Amino acid sequence: MGIWVSFFAVIALVLIPSVGAQGAGQYIFGIFIPYVAVLIFVIGFIYRVVQWGKTPVPFKIPTTGGQMKSLPWIKWNPLDNPATTGGVVGRMALEVLAFRSLFRNTRVELRDGPRVSYGSNKWLWVAALAFHYAFLVVFLRHFRLFMEPVPGFVGLLESVDGFMEVGLPRLMISGVVLLLAALYLFLRRVAVPQLRYISFAADYFPLFLIIALAGSGLLMRYFIRVDITSVKELITGLVSLRPTIPEGIGVIFFVHLFLLSVLIAYFPFSKLMHAGGVFMSPTRNMANDNRQNRHINPWNYPVKVHTYAEYEDEFREKMKEVGLPVEKE
Amino acid sequence: MYNKGKIIIGLVIFVVFFTSPFLYGLVKSGPPPEPELSPKAKEAKLCVEAKDYMVESHMQMLNQWRDEAIRYGKRMYVATNGKEYVVSLQNTCMDCHNNKTKFCDQCHNYSGVDPYCWECHIEPKEKK
Numbered sequence: 468m469g470i471w472v473s474f475f476a477v478i479a480l481v482l483i484p485s486v487g488a489q490g491a492g493q494y495i496f497g498i499f500i501p502y503v504a505v506l507i508f509v510i511g512f513i514y515r516v517v518q519w520g521k522t523p524v525p526f527k528i529p530t531t532g533g534q535m536k537s538l539p540w541i542k543w544n545p546l547d548n549p550a551t552t553g554g555v556v557g558r559m560a561l562e563v564l565a566f567r568s569l570f571r572n573t574r575v576e577l578r579d580g581p582r583v584s585y586g587s588n589k590w591l592w593v594a595a596l597a598f599h600y601a602f603l604v605v606f607l608r609h610f611r612l613f614m615e616p617v618p619g620f621v622g623l624l625e626s627v628d629g630f631m632e633v634g635l636p637r638l639m640i641s642g643v644v645l646l647l648a649a650l651y652l653f654l655r656r657v658a659v660p661q662l663r664y665i666s667f668a669a670d671y672f673p674l675f676l677i678i679a680l681a682g683s684g685l686l687m688r689y690f691i692r693v694d695i696t697s698v699k700e701l702i703t704g705l706v707s708l709r710p711t712i713p714e715g716i717g718v719i720f721f722v723h724l725f726l727l728s729v730l731i732a733y734f735p736f737s738k739l740m741h742a743g744g745v746f747m748s749p750t751r752n753m754a755n756d757n758r759q760n761r762h763i764n765p766w767n768y769p770v771k772v773h774t775y776a777e778y779e780d781e782f783r784e785k786m787k788e789v790g791l792p793v794e795k796e
Numbered sequence: 797m798y799n800k801g802k803i804i805i806g807l808v809i810f811v812v813f814f815t816s817p818f819l820y821g822l823v824k825s826g827p828p829p830e831p832e833l834s835p836k837a838k839e840a841k842l843c844v845e846a847k848d849y850m851v852e853s854h855m856q857m858l859n860q861w862r863d864e865a866i867r868y869g870k871r872m873y874v875a876t877n878g879k880e881y882v883v884s885l886q887n888t889c890m891d892c893h894n895n896k897t898k899f900c901d902q903c904h905n906y907s908g909v910d911p912y913c914w915e916c917h918i919e920p921k922e923k924k
Contacts, residue, residue: 509814513807520797611908613817615826621908632912635859692852696903700828706821713828715848746806765798 511735
Protein backbone atom coordinates (compact mmCIF):
# COMPACT_ATOMS: atom_id res chain seq x y z
CA MET A 468 0.00 0.00 0.00
CA GLY A 469 2.43 2.63 1.24
CA ILE A 470 4.92 1.68 -1.42
CA TRP A 471 2.54 2.46 -4.28
CA VAL A 472 1.26 5.66 -2.70
CA SER A 473 4.86 6.87 -2.35
CA PHE A 474 5.79 5.69 -5.83
CA PHE A 475 2.96 7.55 -7.54
CA ALA A 476 3.49 10.59 -5.32
CA VAL A 477 7.08 10.84 -6.56
CA ILE A 478 5.99 10.22 -10.17
CA ALA A 479 3.57 13.12 -9.74
CA LEU A 480 6.37 15.26 -8.28
CA VAL A 481 8.41 14.58 -11.42
CA LEU A 482 5.51 15.30 -13.75
CA ILE A 483 4.37 18.56 -12.12
CA PRO A 484 7.51 20.57 -13.01
CA SER A 485 7.90 18.77 -16.35
CA VAL A 486 4.57 20.24 -17.34
CA GLY A 487 4.60 23.42 -15.29
CA ALA A 488 8.13 24.76 -15.76
CA GLN A 489 7.45 26.49 -19.05
CA GLY A 490 7.50 30.23 -19.65
CA ALA A 491 6.25 32.07 -16.57
CA GLY A 492 6.01 28.76 -14.72
CA GLN A 493 9.81 28.84 -14.48
CA TYR A 494 9.51 31.71 -12.01
CA ILE A 495 7.40 29.51 -9.76
CA PHE A 496 9.63 26.42 -9.99
CA GLY A 497 12.92 28.29 -10.24
CA ILE A 498 12.43 31.05 -7.67
CA PHE A 499 9.30 30.91 -5.54
CA ILE A 500 9.25 27.22 -4.58
CA PRO A 501 13.00 27.00 -3.79
CA TYR A 502 12.81 30.05 -1.51
CA VAL A 503 9.77 28.71 0.32
CA ALA A 504 11.41 25.31 0.64
CA VAL A 505 14.61 26.74 2.14
CA LEU A 506 12.57 28.76 4.65
CA ILE A 507 10.51 25.72 5.66
CA PHE A 508 13.69 23.66 5.97
CA VAL A 509 15.62 26.07 8.20
CA ILE A 510 12.69 27.21 10.36
CA GLY A 511 11.21 23.71 10.57
CA PHE A 512 14.54 22.20 11.55
CA ILE A 513 15.06 24.76 14.32
CA TYR A 514 11.47 24.29 15.50
CA ARG A 515 11.85 20.53 15.77
CA VAL A 516 15.15 20.76 17.65
CA VAL A 517 13.74 23.36 20.06
CA GLN A 518 10.69 21.15 20.69
CA TRP A 519 13.02 18.28 21.57
CA GLY A 520 15.11 20.60 23.71
CA LYS A 521 12.03 21.56 25.70
CA THR A 522 11.20 17.94 26.46
CA PRO A 523 12.40 17.02 29.95
CA VAL A 524 14.37 13.84 30.47
CA PRO A 525 13.18 12.44 33.79
CA PHE A 526 16.13 10.14 34.40
CA LYS A 527 19.45 9.27 32.86
CA ILE A 528 19.02 7.06 29.85
CA PRO A 529 22.36 5.44 29.15
CA THR A 530 22.04 2.56 26.69
CA THR A 531 24.07 -0.23 28.12
CA GLY A 532 25.74 -1.46 24.97
CA GLY A 533 28.73 -2.14 27.18
CA GLN A 534 29.65 -2.67 30.80
CA MET A 535 29.10 0.40 32.91
CA LYS A 536 31.81 1.87 35.09
CA SER A 537 31.68 0.18 38.48
CA LEU A 538 34.23 -1.75 40.53
CA PRO A 539 37.85 -1.50 39.43
CA TRP A 540 38.18 -5.21 38.64
CA ILE A 541 35.13 -5.22 36.34
CA LYS A 542 36.24 -4.24 32.85
CA TRP A 543 34.53 -1.02 31.86
CA ASN A 544 33.58 -0.15 28.29
CA PRO A 545 34.21 3.61 28.18
CA LEU A 546 32.91 4.16 24.62
CA ASP A 547 29.68 2.21 24.76
CA ASN A 548 28.88 3.17 28.31
CA PRO A 549 30.68 6.43 28.99
CA ALA A 550 30.76 8.02 32.41
CA THR A 551 32.35 11.29 31.35
CA THR A 552 31.53 14.07 28.91
CA GLY A 553 34.57 13.13 26.84
CA GLY A 554 33.27 9.59 26.58
CA VAL A 555 29.86 10.88 25.49
CA VAL A 556 31.51 12.96 22.78
CA GLY A 557 33.37 9.86 21.65
CA ARG A 558 30.21 7.76 21.55
CA MET A 559 28.34 10.49 19.70
CA ALA A 560 31.16 10.92 17.19
CA LEU A 561 31.20 7.19 16.49
CA GLU A 562 27.44 7.22 16.08
CA VAL A 563 27.34 10.27 13.81
CA LEU A 564 30.44 9.56 11.74
CA ALA A 565 30.53 5.76 11.70
CA PHE A 566 26.92 4.69 12.49
CA ARG A 567 28.00 2.44 15.33
CA SER A 568 24.47 1.39 16.27
CA LEU A 569 23.87 0.11 12.73
CA PHE A 570 27.12 -1.79 13.02
CA ARG A 571 25.47 -3.79 15.78
CA ASN A 572 22.63 -4.82 13.49
CA THR A 573 21.95 -8.54 13.75
CA ARG A 574 19.94 -11.02 11.77
CA VAL A 575 17.60 -13.44 13.52
CA GLU A 576 16.94 -16.77 11.88
CA LEU A 577 14.97 -19.84 12.78
CA ARG A 578 17.20 -22.80 12.05
CA ASP A 579 16.00 -26.41 12.03
CA GLY A 580 15.27 -27.65 15.47
CA PRO A 581 13.63 -25.06 15.57
CA ARG A 582 16.42 -23.07 17.04
CA VAL A 583 16.74 -19.28 17.06
CA SER A 584 20.11 -18.07 15.88
CA TYR A 585 21.52 -14.60 15.70
CA GLY A 586 24.07 -13.67 13.09
CA SER A 587 26.06 -10.61 12.17
CA ASN A 588 24.50 -8.50 9.43
CA LYS A 589 26.62 -5.64 8.23
CA TRP A 590 24.96 -4.86 4.90
CA LEU A 591 22.67 -2.20 6.30
CA TRP A 592 25.67 -0.52 7.92
CA VAL A 593 27.73 -0.64 4.72
CA ALA A 594 24.91 0.68 2.56
CA ALA A 595 24.01 3.41 5.04
CA LEU A 596 27.62 4.57 5.22
CA ALA A 597 27.95 4.54 1.43
CA PHE A 598 24.66 6.38 1.05
CA HIS A 599 25.34 9.12 3.60
CA TYR A 600 28.92 9.82 2.61
CA ALA A 601 28.11 9.77 -1.11
CA PHE A 602 25.27 12.20 -0.43
CA LEU A 603 27.63 14.45 1.53
CA VAL A 604 30.19 14.48 -1.28
CA VAL A 605 27.51 15.13 -3.90
CA PHE A 606 26.14 17.98 -1.78
CA LEU A 607 29.57 19.54 -1.29
CA ARG A 608 30.37 19.22 -4.99
CA HIS A 609 27.24 21.27 -5.71
CA PHE A 610 28.94 24.22 -4.05
CA ARG A 611 30.54 24.91 -7.42
CA LEU A 612 27.09 26.09 -8.48
CA PHE A 613 26.26 27.87 -5.22
CA MET A 614 29.30 30.06 -4.91
CA GLU A 615 31.10 32.42 -7.22
CA PRO A 616 34.11 32.29 -7.21
CA VAL A 617 34.15 28.52 -6.74
CA PRO A 618 35.62 27.55 -3.35
CA GLY A 619 38.87 25.62 -3.46
CA PHE A 620 37.71 22.42 -1.81
CA VAL A 621 35.35 21.65 -4.71
CA GLY A 622 38.17 21.17 -7.20
CA LEU A 623 39.98 18.89 -4.79
CA LEU A 624 36.83 16.87 -4.16
CA GLU A 625 36.12 16.55 -7.87
CA SER A 626 39.60 15.42 -8.74
CA VAL A 627 39.37 12.66 -6.11
CA ASP A 628 35.77 11.78 -6.96
CA GLY A 629 36.42 11.65 -10.68
CA PHE A 630 39.91 10.20 -10.62
CA MET A 631 38.95 7.39 -12.99
CA GLU A 632 38.49 9.99 -15.74
CA VAL A 633 35.74 8.04 -17.44
CA GLY A 634 33.90 10.00 -20.12
CA LEU A 635 33.19 13.68 -20.31
CA PRO A 636 31.83 15.25 -18.19
CA ARG A 637 33.93 13.12 -15.93
CA LEU A 638 32.13 10.32 -14.13
CA MET A 639 31.84 11.16 -10.44
CA ILE A 640 31.87 7.99 -8.36
CA SER A 641 29.84 9.53 -5.54
CA GLY A 642 26.79 10.09 -7.74
CA VAL A 643 26.66 6.46 -8.82
CA VAL A 644 27.29 5.20 -5.28
CA LEU A 645 24.50 7.43 -3.98
CA LEU A 646 21.98 6.03 -6.45
CA LEU A 647 23.02 2.41 -5.98
CA ALA A 648 23.03 2.66 -2.17
CA ALA A 649 19.57 4.28 -2.17
CA LEU A 650 18.33 1.51 -4.48
CA TYR A 651 19.81 -1.09 -2.14
CA LEU A 652 18.14 0.50 0.90
CA PHE A 653 14.85 0.37 -0.99
CA LEU A 654 15.24 -3.21 -2.23
CA ARG A 655 16.13 -4.31 1.27
CA ARG A 656 12.76 -3.09 2.53
CA VAL A 657 10.93 -4.92 -0.24
CA ALA A 658 12.90 -8.15 -0.24
CA VAL A 659 13.02 -8.91 3.49
CA PRO A 660 9.50 -9.84 4.70
CA GLN A 661 10.00 -8.55 8.26
CA LEU A 662 11.25 -5.21 6.93
CA ARG A 663 8.43 -4.98 4.44
CA TYR A 664 5.98 -5.50 7.29
CA ILE A 665 7.34 -2.56 9.27
CA SER A 666 7.78 -0.23 6.26
CA PHE A 667 5.26 2.50 5.61
CA ALA A 668 4.77 5.28 3.11
CA ALA A 669 6.95 7.47 5.35
CA ASP A 670 9.81 5.02 4.74
CA TYR A 671 9.35 4.57 1.01
CA PHE A 672 8.60 8.17 0.12
CA PRO A 673 11.98 9.67 1.11
CA LEU A 674 13.76 6.78 -0.60
CA PHE A 675 11.86 7.24 -3.85
CA LEU A 676 12.36 10.98 -3.60
CA ILE A 677 16.13 10.64 -3.18
CA ILE A 678 16.32 8.01 -5.93
CA ALA A 679 14.45 10.39 -8.25
CA LEU A 680 16.62 13.32 -7.16
CA ALA A 681 19.87 11.44 -7.74
CA GLY A 682 18.51 9.94 -10.96
CA SER A 683 17.54 13.30 -12.37
CA GLY A 684 20.93 14.69 -11.40
CA LEU A 685 22.80 11.88 -13.13
CA LEU A 686 20.58 12.19 -16.19
CA MET A 687 21.25 15.91 -16.32
CA ARG A 688 24.99 15.48 -15.98
CA TYR A 689 25.56 12.61 -18.39
CA PHE A 690 22.61 12.34 -20.76
CA ILE A 691 20.09 15.15 -21.07
CA ARG A 692 22.56 18.00 -20.84
CA VAL A 693 21.63 21.52 -19.77
CA ASP A 694 23.61 24.71 -20.07
CA ILE A 695 25.47 24.66 -16.77
CA THR A 696 26.51 28.31 -17.02
CA SER A 697 22.87 29.44 -17.11
CA VAL A 698 22.10 27.06 -14.26
CA LYS A 699 24.81 28.64 -12.16
CA GLU A 700 23.53 32.09 -13.08
CA LEU A 701 20.10 31.08 -11.77
CA ILE A 702 21.47 29.56 -8.55
CA THR A 703 23.85 32.43 -7.74
CA GLY A 704 20.93 34.76 -8.43
CA LEU A 705 18.89 32.88 -5.83
CA VAL A 706 21.58 32.89 -3.17
CA SER A 707 22.47 36.55 -3.63
CA LEU A 708 18.74 37.41 -3.36
CA ARG A 709 18.72 38.83 -6.88
CA PRO A 710 16.80 36.04 -8.58
CA THR A 711 16.82 35.79 -12.35
CA ILE A 712 15.68 33.16 -14.80
CA PRO A 713 18.18 32.88 -17.64
CA GLU A 714 16.69 31.64 -20.88
CA GLY A 715 17.08 28.20 -22.31
CA ILE A 716 17.58 25.96 -19.27
CA GLY A 717 16.27 22.46 -19.95
CA VAL A 718 13.20 21.29 -18.07
CA ILE A 719 15.14 18.46 -16.41
CA PHE A 720 16.86 21.09 -14.30
CA PHE A 721 13.52 22.29 -12.96
CA VAL A 722 12.53 18.70 -12.20
CA HIS A 723 15.77 18.27 -10.24
CA LEU A 724 15.31 21.57 -8.40
CA PHE A 725 11.67 20.82 -7.59
CA LEU A 726 12.50 17.38 -6.21
CA LEU A 727 15.18 18.98 -4.03
CA SER A 728 12.71 21.65 -2.86
CA VAL A 729 10.20 18.97 -1.91
CA LEU A 730 12.90 16.97 -0.13
CA ILE A 731 14.10 19.84 2.04
CA ALA A 732 10.58 21.12 2.74
CA TYR A 733 9.54 17.60 3.78
CA PHE A 734 12.72 17.11 5.80
CA PRO A 735 11.73 18.69 9.15
CA PHE A 736 8.47 16.73 9.33
CA SER A 737 9.83 13.33 8.51
CA LYS A 738 12.16 10.58 9.66
CA LEU A 739 14.91 12.50 7.88
CA MET A 740 15.06 14.68 11.00
CA HIS A 741 17.29 11.98 12.50
CA ALA A 742 20.02 14.28 11.21
CA GLY A 743 19.25 16.66 14.08
CA GLY A 744 17.62 14.06 16.29
CA VAL A 745 20.70 11.93 16.73
CA PHE A 746 22.30 14.74 18.73
CA MET A 747 19.18 15.07 20.86
CA SER A 748 18.71 11.40 21.72
CA PRO A 749 19.06 10.79 25.46
CA THR A 750 20.31 7.27 24.83
CA ARG A 751 23.35 8.72 23.04
CA ASN A 752 24.02 12.05 24.69
CA MET A 753 23.84 11.23 28.41
CA ALA A 754 26.74 9.89 30.43
CA ASN A 755 26.09 6.87 32.60
CA ASP A 756 27.22 8.56 35.82
CA ASN A 757 24.14 7.86 37.92
CA ARG A 758 26.26 6.78 40.85
CA GLN A 759 28.51 9.85 40.78
CA ASN A 760 26.06 12.65 39.98
CA ARG A 761 22.43 12.78 40.88
CA HIS A 762 20.14 13.50 37.94
CA ILE A 763 17.31 15.75 39.05
CA ASN A 764 14.06 15.07 37.27
CA PRO A 765 13.21 18.44 35.74
CA TRP A 766 9.51 18.05 36.34
CA ASN A 767 9.92 17.31 40.03
CA TYR A 768 7.74 19.64 42.05
CA PRO A 769 8.87 20.51 45.60
CA VAL A 770 7.67 17.58 47.67
CA LYS A 771 6.45 18.44 51.16
CA VAL A 772 8.36 16.25 53.56
CA HIS A 773 8.01 15.66 57.29
CA THR A 774 11.33 14.43 58.65
CA TYR A 775 11.67 12.21 61.69
CA ALA A 776 13.31 15.04 63.62
CA GLU A 777 10.25 17.21 62.99
CA TYR A 778 7.95 14.30 63.86
CA GLU A 779 9.72 13.77 67.13
CA ASP A 780 9.58 17.48 67.91
CA GLU A 781 5.84 17.35 67.38
CA PHE A 782 5.10 14.25 69.44
CA ARG A 783 7.98 14.17 71.91
CA GLU A 784 5.86 14.66 75.02
CA LYS A 785 3.33 12.05 74.00
CA MET A 786 6.04 9.59 73.08
CA LYS A 787 7.66 10.04 76.48
CA GLU A 788 4.31 9.50 78.22
CA VAL A 789 3.83 6.08 76.64
CA GLY A 790 7.48 5.21 77.16
CA LEU A 791 8.68 5.25 73.55
CA PRO A 792 12.40 5.96 73.11
CA VAL A 793 13.25 9.40 71.71
CA GLU A 794 16.49 10.57 70.12
CA LYS A 795 16.54 14.00 71.69
CA GLU A 796 15.52 14.65 75.25
CA MET B 797 14.62 24.53 27.09
CA TYR B 798 17.18 22.22 28.68
CA ASN B 799 20.89 22.40 27.77
CA LYS B 800 20.17 25.71 26.11
CA GLY B 801 23.78 26.65 25.47
CA LYS B 802 24.72 23.44 23.69
CA ILE B 803 21.55 23.31 21.59
CA ILE B 804 21.93 26.91 20.48
CA ILE B 805 25.56 26.33 19.48
CA GLY B 806 24.45 23.30 17.46
CA LEU B 807 21.66 25.22 15.77
CA VAL B 808 23.98 28.11 14.91
CA ILE B 809 26.38 25.66 13.24
CA PHE B 810 23.45 24.14 11.33
CA VAL B 811 22.12 27.50 10.15
CA VAL B 812 25.53 28.84 9.15
CA PHE B 813 26.39 25.66 7.23
CA PHE B 814 23.14 25.45 5.31
CA THR B 815 22.84 29.14 4.58
CA SER B 816 26.53 29.55 3.75
CA PRO B 817 25.79 29.90 0.01
CA PHE B 818 23.43 32.75 0.87
CA LEU B 819 25.88 34.41 3.25
CA TYR B 820 28.62 34.01 0.65
CA GLY B 821 26.34 35.13 -2.17
CA LEU B 822 25.33 38.31 -0.40
CA VAL B 823 28.95 39.35 0.06
CA LYS B 824 30.41 38.09 -3.19
CA SER B 825 28.71 37.24 -6.39
CA GLY B 826 30.41 37.57 -9.70
CA PRO B 827 28.51 38.38 -12.85
CA PRO B 828 27.90 35.55 -15.30
CA PRO B 829 30.73 35.06 -17.78
CA GLU B 830 30.71 36.52 -21.25
CA PRO B 831 32.62 34.21 -23.53
CA GLU B 832 33.96 36.28 -26.40
CA LEU B 833 33.83 34.93 -29.93
CA SER B 834 36.95 35.54 -31.98
CA PRO B 835 36.44 37.48 -35.26
CA LYS B 836 36.90 34.27 -37.21
CA ALA B 837 34.26 32.42 -35.22
CA LYS B 838 31.88 35.33 -35.58
CA GLU B 839 32.33 35.27 -39.31
CA ALA B 840 31.66 31.55 -39.57
CA LYS B 841 28.35 32.05 -37.73
CA LEU B 842 27.93 28.29 -37.22
CA CYS B 843 30.03 25.97 -35.13
CA VAL B 844 30.29 22.27 -35.94
CA GLU B 845 26.79 21.75 -34.64
CA ALA B 846 24.01 24.11 -33.49
CA LYS B 847 24.93 26.62 -30.80
CA ASP B 848 22.64 25.22 -28.08
CA TYR B 849 24.03 21.75 -28.59
CA MET B 850 27.59 23.06 -28.48
CA VAL B 851 26.95 25.04 -25.29
CA GLU B 852 25.43 22.08 -23.49
CA SER B 853 27.28 19.09 -24.88
CA HIS B 854 30.56 20.13 -26.54
CA MET B 855 32.48 18.03 -24.01
CA GLN B 856 30.66 14.89 -25.06
CA MET B 857 31.42 15.63 -28.70
CA LEU B 858 35.09 16.25 -27.90
CA ASN B 859 35.22 13.00 -25.97
CA GLN B 860 33.69 11.14 -28.87
CA TRP B 861 36.14 12.84 -31.28
CA ARG B 862 39.07 11.85 -29.14
CA ASP B 863 38.00 8.22 -28.88
CA GLU B 864 37.32 7.91 -32.60
CA ALA B 865 40.45 9.71 -33.73
CA ILE B 866 42.91 8.12 -31.31
CA ARG B 867 41.48 4.61 -31.10
CA TYR B 868 40.00 4.09 -34.55
CA GLY B 869 41.84 6.65 -36.64
CA LYS B 870 38.60 8.23 -37.81
CA ARG B 871 39.63 11.76 -38.67
CA MET B 872 36.53 13.07 -40.43
CA TYR B 873 33.34 14.15 -38.74
CA VAL B 874 30.13 14.63 -40.70
CA ALA B 875 27.95 17.23 -39.02
CA THR B 876 24.17 17.05 -38.94
CA ASN B 877 24.00 19.49 -41.86
CA GLY B 878 26.27 17.31 -43.97
CA LYS B 879 29.37 19.45 -43.72
CA GLU B 880 32.62 17.62 -43.03
CA TYR B 881 35.13 18.61 -40.40
CA VAL B 882 38.62 17.37 -39.61
CA VAL B 883 38.57 15.84 -36.14
CA SER B 884 41.19 17.89 -34.35
CA LEU B 885 41.03 20.03 -31.26
CA GLN B 886 44.03 22.12 -32.16
CA ASN B 887 43.47 22.47 -35.88
CA THR B 888 39.69 22.64 -36.08
CA CYS B 889 38.28 23.92 -32.78
CA MET B 890 41.11 26.18 -31.76
CA ASP B 891 41.46 27.51 -35.30
CA CYS B 892 38.24 29.49 -34.89
CA HIS B 893 38.21 29.73 -31.12
CA ASN B 894 41.78 30.97 -30.92
CA ASN B 895 41.19 32.94 -27.74
CA LYS B 896 41.19 30.32 -24.97
CA THR B 897 41.30 32.72 -22.04
CA LYS B 898 38.46 34.82 -23.38
CA PHE B 899 36.38 31.93 -24.66
CA CYS B 900 36.92 28.51 -23.08
CA ASP B 901 38.14 29.63 -19.68
CA GLN B 902 35.28 32.07 -19.13
CA CYS B 903 32.60 29.45 -18.47
CA HIS B 904 34.97 26.75 -17.26
CA ASN B 905 36.25 28.94 -14.45
CA TYR B 906 32.76 30.16 -13.66
CA SER B 907 31.33 26.70 -13.12
CA GLY B 908 34.48 25.21 -11.64
CA VAL B 909 35.29 22.90 -14.55
CA ASP B 910 38.87 21.84 -14.99
CA PRO B 911 39.11 20.12 -18.37
CA TYR B 912 42.07 17.86 -18.90
CA CYS B 913 42.45 18.74 -22.59
CA TRP B 914 45.74 20.48 -21.96
CA GLU B 915 47.37 17.57 -20.23
CA CYS B 916 48.04 16.12 -23.71
CA HIS B 917 47.44 19.00 -26.08
CA ILE B 918 49.70 21.99 -26.20
CA GLU B 919 47.97 25.03 -24.87
CA PRO B 920 47.71 27.58 -27.67
CA LYS B 921 49.82 30.69 -27.33
CA GLU B 922 47.80 33.83 -27.47
CA LYS B 923 48.73 37.26 -28.64
CA LYS B 924 48.24 39.73 -25.87
